[in-house]
Amino acid sequence: MINFFRKIRRQFAQNNHFFKYSRYAIGEIVLVVDGILIALQINNWNEERKEIIEEYQILISLIVTNLSINVIHSKNIFQDE
Numbered sequence: 001m002i003n004f005f006r007k008i009r010r011q012f013a014q015n016n017h018f019f020k021y022s023r024y025a026i027g028e029i030v031l032v033v034d035g036i037l038i039a040l041q042i043n044n045w046n047e048e049r050k051e052i053i054e055e056y057q058i059l060i061s062l063i064v065t066n067l068s069i070n071v072i073h074s075k076n077i078f079q080d081e
Contacts (some may be wrong), residue, residue, distance in 0.1 A: 011017070
């Protein structure tokens with residue numbers, strides 16, 4: 001099996017196909033790396049979107065809680081009068 005690969009490597013080296021294949025291999029590596037970087041960027045955007053939604057939910061719950069406390073407080077003030 002090793003002899004088989006040696007023969008192929010020799011043929012590529014003799015016919016100058018090795019450089020064509022190496023350019024192709026480098027191009028494939030670049031495409032894979034680009035795909036991984038794009039996937040990471042999309043994941044980061046998605047995580048940021050989730051954090052923003054969570055912040056809005058917390059803010060809304062604080063506003064509602066504060067509003068309900070104000071309503072209860074105002075009812076107590078009017079009942080005392």
